[in-house]
Amino acid sequence: MFEVLEANNLAPDVRYLRVRAPKIARRRKPGQFVIVRASSTGERIPLTIADADATQGWIALICQGVGKTTRQLNTLGAGDRIPDVAGPLGMPSRIERYGNVVVIGGGVGTAIAYPTAAALKQAGNRVVAIIGGRSREYVILQQEMQAVSDEVYPTTDDGSLGYHGLVTDKLADLIATGPPIDLVLAIGPIPMMRAVADLTRPHHIETVVSLNPIMVDGTGMCGGCRVEVGGETRFACVDGPEFDAHLVDFDLLTRRNRAYRDFEQRRLEEWETAQAGISQ
Amino acid sequence: MNELTRKERMQLSRVTMPEQDPDSRRQNFTEVNLGLTPELAIEEARRCLMCRRPVCIDGCPVEIRITDFIGLVAEGEFDQAAKVIKEDNSLPAICGRVCPQENQCEGACVLARKDKPIAIGALERFVADFERDHNLMAAASPIPRTGRRVAVVGSGPAGLACATDLARFGHDVTVFEALHELGGVLVYGIPEFRLPKEIVRTEIAQLEDMGVEFVTNAVIGMIDSIDDLLGEEGYDAVFVGVGAGLPRFPKIPGENLIGVYSANEFLTRVNLMRAYLADSDTPLLELRGRNVAVFGGGNTAMDAVRTALRLGAAQASIIYRRSEQEMPARLEEVHHARQEGVRFRMLAIPVEFLGNADGFLKGVRLQRMELGEPDEGGRRRPVPVPGSEWLEDVDVAVVAIGNSPNPLLGKTAPDLEETPWGTLVTDEATGRTTKEGVFAGGDIVTGGATVILAMGAGRTAAASIHEYLRTGVWDVPDEPVEVPG
Numbered sequence: 001m002f003e004v005l006e007a008n009n010l011a012p013d014v015r016y017l018r019v020r021a022p023k024i025a026r027r028r029k030p031g032q033f034v035i036v037r038a039s040s041t042g043e044r045i046p047l048t049i050a051d052a053d054a055t056q057g058w059i060a061l062i063c064q065g066v067g068k069t070t071r072q073l074n075t076l077g078a079g080d081r082i083p084d085v086a087g088p089l090g091m092p093s094r095i096e097r098y099g100n101v102v103v104i105g106g107g108v109g110t111a112i113a114y115p116t117a118a119a120l121k122q123a124g125n126r127v128v129a130i131i132g133g134r135s136r137e138y139v140i141l142q143q144e145m146q147a148v149s150d151e152v153y154p155t156t157d158d159g160s161l162g163y164h165g166l167v168t169d170k171l172a173d174l175i176a177t178g179p180p181i182d183l184v185l186a187i188g189p190i191p192m193m194r195a196v197a198d199l200t201r202p203h204h205i206e207t208v209v210s211l212n213p214i215m216v217d218g219t220g221m222c223g224g225c226r227v228e229v230g231g232e233t234r235f236a237c238v239d240g241p242e243f244d245a246h247l248v249d250f251d252l253l254t255r256r257n258r259a260y261r262d263f264e265q266r267r268l269e270e271w272e273t274a275q276a277g278i279s280q
Numbered sequence: 281m282n283e284l285t286r287k288e289r290m291q292l293s294r295v296t297m298p299e300q301d302p303d304s305r306r307q308n309f310t311e312v313n314l315g316l317t318p319e320l321a322i323e324e325a326r327r328c329l330m331c332r333r334p335v336c337i338d339g340c341p342v343e344i345r346i347t348d349f350i351g352l353v354a355e356g357e358f359d360q361a362a363k364v365i366k367e368d369n370s371l372p373a374i375c376g377r378v379c380p381q382e383n384q385c386e387g388a389c390v391l392a393r394k395d396k397p398i399a400i401g402a403l404e405r406f407v408a409d410f411e412r413d414h415n416l417m418a419a420a421s422p423i424p425r426t427g428r429r430v431a432v433v434g435s436g437p438a439g440l441a442c443a444t445d446l447a448r449f450g451h452d453v454t455v456f457e458a459l460h461e462l463g464g465v466l467v468y469g470i471p472e473f474r475l476p477k478e479i480v481r482t483e484i485a486q487l488e489d490m491g492v493e494f495v496t497n498a499v500i501g502m503i504d505s506i507d508d509l510l511g512e513e514g515y516d517a518v519f520v521g522v523g524a525g526l527p528r529f530p531k532i533p534g535e536n537l538i539g540v541y542s543a544n545e546f547l548t549r550v551n552l553m554r555a556y557l558a559d560s561d562t563p564l565l566e567l568r569g570r571n572v573a574v575f576g577g578g579n580t581a582m583d584a585v586r587t588a589l590r591l592g593a594a595q596a597s598i599i600y601r602r603s604e605q606e607m608p609a610r611l612e613e614v615h616h617a618r619q620e621g622v623r624f625r626m627l628a629i630p631v632e633f634l635g636n637a638d639g640f641l642k643g644v645r646l647q648r649m650e651l652g653e654p655d656e657g658g659r660r661r662p663v664p665v666p667g668s669e670w671l672e673d674v675d676v677a678v679v680a681i682g683n684s685p686n687p688l689l690g691k692t693a694p695d696l697e698e699t700p701w702g703t704l705v706t707d708e709a710t711g712r713t714t715k716e717g718v719f720a721g722g723d724i725v726t727g728g729a730t731v732i733l734a735m736g737a738g739r740t741a742a743a744s745i746h747e748y749l750r751t752g753v754w755d756v757p758d759e760p761v762e763v764p765g
Contacts, residue, residue, distance in 0.1 A: 027503050037460055041557075041559045041560050042561050043561040043562040086459075087503070216545060219686065220525065223542040233535070233536060238687075258538075258638070259565065263563035267561060
């Protein structure tokens with residue numbers, strides 16, 4: 001069992017969970033994830049390690065409540081326990097001295113991008129962060145990003161915070177007016193990552209995305225997380241989760257992520273009904 | 281009891297394993313075979329000719345003293361029989377259920393030539409179940425501790441067998457399992473209707489009683505490397521029994537459509553994650569009323585296709601590239617599958633999966649094969665028949681054409697030498713790898729094989745780990761002779 005040490009909401013339906021996991025905290029590298037099971041009948045879901053402290057022995061998970069499992073996790077508070085946390089899994093982010101790096105986080109994607117941004121900064125890169133959300137309350141980790149970036153541009157669809165527009169609009173500005181960009185790391189909803197890839201492709205800017213397919217074991221055993229990159233089948237859990245954005249088949253990823261939509265919807269409704277019953 | 285003459289024994293006929301009726305079992309996940317009654321077990325044991333040179337034992341990978349235990353069964357000394365089996369096999373309740381007996385002990389039995397062999401597997405299972413059901417499993421007697429620590433990586437058959445023997449030698453054993461539940465392929469792969477999980481749990485509980493420690497959610501290679509285990513974690517030796525866990529796909533168009541599962545994924549969702557139960561949060565595509573095609577002819581393929589039937593598939597087919605004779609599955613599984621209504625399509629391979637606009641599988645293009653010359657293994661090689669392609673409707677496809685070794689651990693231990701197939705190089709007689717203090721066995725060494733072979737390899741390694749810990753001598757296997765030119 002893994003104890004939750006601290007928990008608080010970063011945005012509507014987005015929760016920060018600090019979890020005691022000393023071994024994982026020591027071993028993890030930026031870009032890696034854990035597989036979490038929220039209950040004894042629960043499914044296994046991947047969550048990227050958003051932060052960790054090796055000396056204090058914790059890892060941080062930032063979880064967006066979209067289905068039953070993530071909603072369930074988001075009810076946890078300090079002192080609660082998570083039955084299973086396995087990791088670190090996946091290949092770490094490639095950390096090099098690229099030069100001028102733009103890190104883009106869309107919604108909860110900012111949490112996934114944050115540790116890699118910090119490592120890129122530490123490796124001597126100039127780091128510019130674009131962190132987007134629908135409106136101001138959905139933009140997360142602004143302060144944390146500020147601490148590890150040379151510049152941070154919050155963007156909101158409604159203009160309630162920072163730049164009024166999409167992250168790609170801001171990126172287009174930077175491409176047009178800023179110094180040449182050596183690497184773009186984009187993590188967020190699939191349409192956002194695809195839009196970033198489409199934007200940087202004609203400029204030949206190396207672009208990396210972190211993919212979030214459905215997983216079961218997370219160790220390469222089941223192949224459920226198959227993605228196509230450059231026409232080749234890869235397992236996101238062991239070959240990724242980060243891939244060359246210009247080679248990813250986003251259509252396939254989108255379709256495969258919808259495989260169990262009906263089931264997920266049903267489970268969520270059942271769970272919400274049960275929760276409503278409890279709270280009455 | 282009256283002694284029977286050899287002739288009298290030979291006139292008795294093999295008892296039939298009681299089993300659930302095919303029509304009802306097709307709708308549930310409880311065990312198909314119900315097990316022998318004590319009366320049936322004694323009746324069957326009395327058929328044994330008690331050969332002076334029992335060839336059945338030669339056929340057993342772990343050389344159980346078969347005639348000795350069967351003799352005890354014939355006398356009704358079931359608990360004694362269990363003790364005899366356990367001297368050589370620590371997991372008889374499992375092996376009695378899943379061993380391919382027809383290729384091993386029962387295949388070697390002299391009665392197999394005349395009539396039907398002794399039902400050795402059924403008797404082994406009976407004895408083990410009797411012991412468990414009557415709480416006769418011997419409490420572990422205190423063993424003098426050696427103070428030496430061994431890490432066992434993987435809690436499947438190889439790891440469990442290795443851990444058992446190491447614990448008996450008095451070593452402190454920690455078993456690391458990557459998943460959240462212990463048992464490896466015994467829990468994620470083999471379905472409940474063939475091997476109830478409760479049996480695996482009981483066996484593991486016994487190991488815990490012996491002092492073996494189990495750590496779940498521990499993906500060795502990621503959380504600790506083998507060097508970490510031997511270094512800062514303070515283990516004196518490591519046994520690697522991580523299995524062959526990287527599913528193979530046929531590499532044909534459309535194989536990433538929704539509805540094309542690896543057998544590992546399909547079975548893991550159902551068995552480990554219990555997608556067949558209403559309260560499981562792990563989904564599986566709806567199979568009720570659907571066409572399910574399983575590609576492959578091994579036990580995993582049989583497990584998958586019979587699982588599909590139980591989940592309501594309107595049609596569940598095995599599609600295999602060779603003929604039925606070449607299928608590697610246990611005879612009993614093929615027989616059970618057929619009884620349950622599985623359709624067998626021999627001599628065909630998939631060449632393309634076809635889907636709809638939403639990316640869901642809808643059909644498969646198949647090609648007819650014919651058998652050509654025998655291959656290295658002696659089985660006739662399937663050859664595609666040109667111009668013989670045809671289309672079939674399929675909603676869900678399960679690919680059960682084997683697994684490659686999972687490279688995850690090897691990547692973090694570059695000094696563990698691998699074969700070109702990704703399996704670990706070991707000395708067969710000792711299980712020693714190319715890295716001092718590290719031993720390996722099971723599918724990670726042989727590629728996909730059987731539970732009993734993995735257990736045998738686990739035991740071999742345990743003996744040589746014990747030897748290594750006792751003497752401190754690491755015998756480097758002889759260098760291969762260099763062939764000039």
